[in-house]
Amino acid sequence: MPPAKVIWQICDNKRGHENQSSGLIHALSKQTKIEAIRVDIAMHRASWWQVVRGTFPSASTLPQPDLIIAAGSQTHSSLLAAGRATGAPTLLIMAPPKGLTRFFDLCVVPAHDQRQGPNIIQTTGAMNTVEASPNKAPNTGLFLIGGPSQHHNWDEASLWKQISTIIDSNSQLQWKLTTSRRTLESTTARLQSLESNQLEVIPVEQTKADWLPQQLARSSYVWVTEDSVSMVYEALSSGAKVGLLPGPRKAGESRIIRGLDALQQSKHVLSYSEDQTDLTSFKAPPPLNEAARIAKIVSHRFF
Structure with a gap:
């Protein structure tokens, strides 16, 4: 050998x-x-x-x-x-x-x-280290929430409405939601008020290092705030159907925004709007494995 x-x-x-x-x-x-x-x-x-x-x-x-x-x-x-x-x-x-x-x-x-x-x-x-998993739970979804960033401002009220609409529109799905180090305390508190028999909120401070990879491996549907670029690509590598939760973009074009727009144009991700809340019918291309x-x-x- x-x-x-x-x-x-x-x-x-x-x-x-x-x-x-x-x-x-x-x-x-x-x-x-x-x-x-x-x-x-x-x-x-x-x-x-x-x-x-x-x-x-x-x-x-x-x-x-x-x-x-x-x-x-x-x-x-x-x-x-x-x-x-x-x-x-x-x-x-x-x-x-x-x-x-x-x-x-x-x-x-x-x-x-x-x-x-x-x-x-x-x-x-x-x-990234994420690989597509064949062991997806069919009615399981995941929300990945970021925060203010170099390229995005933050709108708590809009995010709260987006997540509420998605949950209400997909009554057959069970969701988990986690935050990131950039998530504002006020955002975490507001999202925790959404917790229900359909949604479990687990702030990032309560997760271990292997929690997110495990959740990506089993989740069939993932919605990610578009400021969380690395998590967008991890979700796309996991084999899940992926949606983007839009946030207010800062003025001026950036390479990050170009990359996100390219993902939408290539139909790798579904961009949220009030009439686009259902990932189950979204026809996604094969998982990324760069x-x-x-x-x-x-x-x-x-x-």
Whole structure:
């Protein structure tokens, strides 16, 4: 049996970034034997001077890598320094500044960033660790609620009405609802007033790390506030039918809004309106599995 491929996963302790690199590594492990080594920049950060010199002090204490993967701007210098010091190919998830792009062997970039080049692969949204589940409960739904964000303002009254209308229009379904770290306390309190024999409200503070993946695995229908972009793509990867709960968008176009609009135009998601509250009849395309698709490309190119 051939030896395992050693992958260094350079991490910045941001859950959204690490979720993307972990999703890719998990998908690669289904194609070949992998030994993944987590390299935390809190302990192993490299300076830009070390990039220039081609040194990465931690390299002497770690197994020689076959591939180095990172996500997020704070990992750029460590990824480049580690690549130069070890000679291993470097893979960056998320778009770097344009002047840096050519220094990475491969960049995996969401299509809404509108970046192209010989070492760029575009994805539909963000990769993640969620996989489509065949064990869906047929009458089970999930609400995923975010909060004010860089691209969205917040309207509690409108959200409350949207959720009330969906529940009233789907009397055969049982729903769970959870919040996020960005959800306002007043929003959580108002949503808890909706709790009924059809809806159970579980604030994020009462959930464990594996709660959301478990719920996505069993839920047939998921409504997500459109500010919660990572949860939108996780829901789309789970095999559920997915709806967007619109919120007030801030002025000006952004890459995030472009991505959401593209999902609606491609019919990956149903956008809520008062006459569009029923996901059961929505004809969704096959689940996203961007991590598996990119893993095939990466494995062919580097392994």
